[in-house]
Amino acid sequence: MAIPADPPSIPPVRDPHRFINDLDPDDIQRLIERLESRGREPAFTRLFENYASRLLLPKNARVLEMGSGTGVIARLLASTTGRQIHVTGIDQSPVLVEAAKQFACDGKLEDRLAFEVGDAHALQFASGHFDAVIAHTVISHVTDPGAVLKEAYRVLKPTGTLVVFDGDYASLTYGFDDVEIGRSVAWALARTVFNNPVVMRHMSRLLEAVGFELTEILSDLMSEIGQGSYFLSMADTYTSLMAESGLVPKADIDAWISAQHKAIEEDRFFASCNYYSFIARRPG
Secondary structure, three states, X not given: OOOOOOOOOOOOOOOOOOOHHXXXXXXXXXXXXXXXXXXXXXXXXXXXXXXXXXXXXXXXXXXXXXXXXXXXXXXXXXXXXXXXXXXXXXXXXXXXXXXXXXXXXXXXXXXXXXXXXXXXXXXXXXXXXXXXXXXXXXXXXXXXXXXXXXXXXXXXXXXXXXXXXXXXXXXXXXXXXXXXXXXXXXHHHHHHHOOOOOHHHHHHHHHHHHOOEEEEEEEEEEEEEEOOOHHHHHHHHHHHHHHHHOOXXXXXXXXXXXXXXXXXXXXXXXXXXXXXXXXXXXXX
């Protein structure tokens, strides 16, 4: 089931995560650094822990993370879950898969983690193979959210659990003196980074269309006020790509990013975004 298209007035943008294999090595390295720094943010890991605490996994459970990136969430699952589990992560980027393997070795978690190159739209695993599937900030990047959810349904065991965690990036906001320019730049940032910036607004019916039973929805506000690193890192990582998109004038972007750094220096930074966890069950 497809989600509604963006209005015609919004030009298409190449989500760097969706097209990561087309990026140059410097841009990929910036994404690796962004993913790893994000994984160390206490506010962000709190959101992970919020849904992870709801996972009732059997002993020796097999868990799949779709779009595993550098393996941050897979490592958190393996290291914080009380029961012995094995996590398999798949990602379309061979570079990210190799990085994930190295980070797992560095953390001495390689016996509980495996990473493979794969496509979330066409998983390489047998039907009914996993006890749980995690889609952590990946559904906002994929080409076809409905197809990805169908694959998650297929590879889950009956009564298996799916967690879809992501942001509603139309709610992404940063403090800026000119409210209209600030709104335009924040939306341009969301359109640059996320192929499906408002997909979570459609998640209930997307899950229902596939056949999932929705069991719980968690709503969270992530904000940084005064000081901030999570949202500033997001802005810094993607500023050059936002400028290339042509969605807003480069002069507005330059003024906006300069103001964000000045706000940090003056201890008056402000940024926030709404995040949601949809927890669903494949019926038995």
